[in-house]
Amino acid sequence: MGPRNTGSEGGNSVRAYELMVIHDGELDxxxxxxxxxxxxxxxxEVGTVADFDFWGRRRFxxxxxxxxxxxxxxxxxxxxxxxxxxxxxALxxxxxxxxxxxxRLPEDEAARRGLLTSSAD
Structure with missing residues (x-):
């Protein structure tokens, strides 16, 4: 048998992510x-933005x-x-x-940042 997805309840559960994007510095x-x-x-369209932090133009x-x-x-x-x-x-x-x-943020880090609610009932 191959590896199995051991996620909660076998469905696609909500996960927390951090995305860093660097756009071309030649743009205005x-x-x-x-x-x-x-x-x-x-x-x-596919999720929820919790925080959008624009750092501005930086030198590489x-x-x-x-x-x-x-x-x-x-x-x-x-x-x-x-x-x-x-x-x-698309990116x-x-x-x-x-x-x-x-x-994908680990669940404990996502909870610390307030992105995911605790799954403990």
Missing amino acids: DVQVQEELKDLRSRIE AYEIDHKTEGYYSVIELTAEGGAMDPVER RIADNVVRHKLI
């Missing part, structure tokens, strides 16, 4: 805000795709397992996204 402020607005609406420690600066954003969100796949796919092929990283 209006373009970046439009990109972020589109990203937020994509996320809200090293060149990425011949670029030296980018606009950083960190988003805390909740969504069902697998629901973020289309969002991640992967977007021309204005230099890098992105989606991580």
Whole structure:
């Protein structure tokens, strides 16, 4: 037998995620805000945005795709397992996204941040 999903009740339970996105530093402020607005609406189609933290334009420690600066954003969100796949796919092929990283937060960290309610009855 292969590995099994041992998630709660076998269904797609709500999970907490943190998404960091770096947009191309050559964009102007209006373009970046439009990109972020589109990203937020994509996320809200499949989940709930808990916090949207725009860090602004930052210099990279090293060149990425011949670029030296980018606009950083960190988003805390909740969504069902697998629901973020289309969002991640869109970020992967977007021309204005230099890098992105989606991580699933451990349940204790998600609870500490107030993203998930305790499942204890």
